[in-house]
Amino acid sequence: MNGTLYIGVTARLFDRAMMHREGSVEGGTKDYNVHRLVYYEMHETMAAAQLREKQLKKWKRLWKIRLIEEMNPEWSDLLDEAEEILRFGPGGQADAPH
Numbered sequence: 001m002n003g004t005l006y007i008g009v010t011a012r013l014f015d016r017a018m019m020h021r022e023g024s025v026e027g028g029t030k031d032y033n034v035h036r037l038v039y040y041e042m043h044e045t046m047a048a049a050q051l052r053e054k055q056l057k058k059w060k061r062l063w064k065i066r067l068i069e070e071m072n073p074e075w076s077d078l079l080d081e082a083e084e085i086l087r088f089g090p091g092g093q094a095d096a097p098h
Contacts, residue, residue, distance in 0.1 A: 004032040036077040039068040
């Protein structure tokens, strides 16, 4: 709970989370060893996701922690638990080429 909290937007959550896990993304997430996906939200449009990202970045740390713990009280790596959904979406089928 005392580590770095990273907030970002991507259209390909699984791929992006894997890049962070492997440390192949240069910058803050690599420098601060941010490797686990502990929270995510799905949005209908990229514009909606970007708006939510801006909102969350303004939040106090404690509010972010509470939000994470509502979804993931154990702070488990959700990449492992939700790989199929993150890769293929809620329907479980790939609609876009990978």
